[in-house]
Amino acid sequence: xxxxxxxxxxxxxxDASFLxxxxxxxxxxxxxxxxxxxxxxxxxxxxxxxxxxxxxxxVRQWRYATGQALLEIPAGKLDEGEDPAQCALRELAEETPxxxxxVEKILHFYSAPGFxxxxxxxxxxxxxxxxxxxxxxxxxxxxxxxxSAEQVRQAIANNEICDAKTLxxxxxxxxxxx
Amino acid sequence: xxxxxxxxxxxxxxDASFLxxxxxxxxxxxxxxxxxxxxxxxxxxxxxxxxxxxxxxxVRQWRYATGQALLEIPAGKLDEGEDPAQCALRELAEETPxxxxxVEKILHFYSAPGFxxxxxxxxxxxxxxxxxxxxxxxxxxxxxxxxSAEQVRQAIANNEICDAKTLxxxxxxxxxxx
Numbered sequence: 001x002x003x004x005x006x007x008x009x010x011x012x013x014x015d016a017s018f019l020x021x022x023x024x025x026x027x028x029x030x031x032x033x034x035x036x037x038x039x040x041x042x043x044x045x046x047x048x049x050x051x052x053x054x055x056x057x058x059v060r061q062w063r064y065a066t067g068q069a070l071l072e073i074p075a076g077k078l079d080e081g082e083d084p085a086q087c088a089l090r091e092l093a094e095e096t097p098x099x100x101x102x103v104e105k106i107l108h109f110y111s112a113p114g115f116x117x118x119x120x121x122x123x124x125x126x127x128x129x130x131x132x133x134x135x136x137x138x139x140x141x142x143x144x145x146x147x148s149a150e151q152v153r154q155a156i157a158n159n160e161i162c163d164a165k166t167l168x169x170x171x172x173x174x175x176x177x178x
Numbered sequence: 179x180x181x182x183x184x185x186x187x188x189x190x191x192x193d194a195s196f197l198x199x200x201x202x203x204x205x206x207x208x209x210x211x212x213x214x215x216x217x218x219x220x221x222x223x224x225x226x227x228x229x230x231x232x233x234x235x236x237v238r239q240w241r242y243a244t245g246q247a248l249l250e251i252p253a254g255k256l257d258e259g260e261d262p263a264q265c266a267l268r269e270l271a272e273e274t275p276x277x278x279x280x281v282e283k284i285l286h287f288y289s290a291p292g293f294x295x296x297x298x299x300x301x302x303x304x305x306x307x308x309x310x311x312x313x314x315x316x317x318x319x320x321x322x323x324x325x326s327a328e329q330v331r332q333a334i335a336n337n338e339i340c341d342a343k344t345l346x347x348x349x350x351x352x353x354x355x356x
Contacts, residue, residue: 003240003247003319014191014199019215019293021192021199026242029319036242037197039217041293062181063291064204064214069181070291077292109340111290113241113248114222114255115197118290120342141181141207162287164298164342171349 002029005036018042018077041118045087046075048106048169049098049125055146056173057098057128058166062141071145071155072163073170075120084121092125096144100125106172111164120165122172149177180207183214196220196255219296223265224253226284226347227276227303233324234351235276235306236344240319249323249333250341251348253298262299270303274322278303284350289342298343300350327355 008025015021020040028034049057056073063070076091078084085103093099103123111118147155152170155161161170186203193199198218206212227235234251241248254269256262263281271277281301289296325333330348333339339348 001319001321003238003321005240005242014201014215017213017215019217023192024242028317029240030317032317034317035195037192037195038243039197039294040243041290044292060181062183062207063288064183064202065216065218065293065295066288066291067295070288072291107334107337107340107345109342109345110241110244110248111342112294112296113244113250113341115219115243116217116290116294117243117245139206139208139210139212141179143179143181156285159285162285163291164287164289164346167285167287167346168342168349171346171353175349175353 004029008033037115039116039118041116042080043078043084043119043121044075045078045084045091045121045123046073046165046169047088047092047100047103047123047125048073048173049092049096049100049128050173051098051128051130051146055148056152056170057092057096058145058147059095060143060145070163071161072166075165085123088121088123088125093131095140095142097131098128099131100129101127106169109168122165122169149174182207186211215293217294217296219294220258221256221262221297221299222253223256223262223269223299223301224251224343224347225266225270225278225281225301225303226251226351227270227274227278227306228351229276229306229308229324233326234330234348235270235274236323236325237273238321238323248341249339250344253343263301266299266301266303271309273318273320275309276306277309278307279305284347287346300343300347327352
């Protein structure tokens with residue numbers, strides 16, 4: 001079955017920030033036309049960083065859209081033209097008092113493919129080290145939290161962890177432990 | 179550390195569809211003000227359905243925002259006031275030739291908490307049965323795909339599966355198998 005939907009036209013509703021919003025007119029596989037509201041996002045990278053003590057490096061930060069602080073792996077939007085691996089290394093060092101020698105790709109995924117093109121690139125940090133310095137942006141408020149595998153298991157079971165990228169990365173970690 | 183960000187004002191940029199877009203002026207924990215573009219979504223439910231032959235029920239459908247067809251677990255937006263469990267049962271029956279007696283909650287998660295309030299409610303289907311009838315909407319184009327646990331393991335490893343809710347549900351399934 002041909003599933004392809006094609007663009008007929010696209011109207012920008014908002015393009016003044018990193019998120020751009022379009023109302024597109026599209027052609028369905030059966031020839032009918034329809035509409036799609038589409039959110040365009042530059043993409044992001046995130047990192048599963050395990051310390052030498054076998055704890056995962058998490059960050060707690062306010063998520064305005066959700067009205068609460070969430071526990072997540074370090075992550076950030078890609079700068080224009082930025083290599084996602086570099087972005088993952090940068091975010092770990094900027095958001096936490098840890099850094100890594102390098103990162104290896106685990107996988108990528110779409111966070112909300114029904115309406116948004118955001119791709120999350122998920123990395124595993126190699127040779128994680130504690131740093132003495134942490135210099136976040138003046139307007140960035142992030143706490144570092146370290147969890148053992150057992151604490152992660154518990155935090156998934158009781159749904160304390162409820163962020164997509166964090167669940168995917170931590171499940172990957174737990175599956176590698178067993 | 180107090181992480182709370184509070185709303186100063188909110189301006190609707192788009193509110194004519196199920197997705198609503200707002201530009202909010204906010205107060206940061208240090209008293210500074212900032213802006214947040216926020217996408218408001220009604221929430222959605224999805225379902226991990228395993229057949230009596232121990233295969234997972236997947237759907238392949240075009241995801242316009244991503245420009246490709248993706249392999250996902252059955253899912254759909256919540257109708258206004260709808261119980262997410264009912265939505266999960268309904269989507270399984272509407273999108274695939276399978277239905278379930280009932281569903282049990284696995285967890286919920288935010289797909290993209292950096293800019294969107296969408297909550298995904300993830301369920302496990304109980305007593306999955308094949309139906310003879312499948313009557314999708316005329317403008318809905320969905321193929322059913324059945325994968326064994328081994329095929330799922332492969333499809334995660336080679337990143338054929340790259341949808342957030344599907345990765346979370348399938349990793350949960352695989353972790354229960356070992």
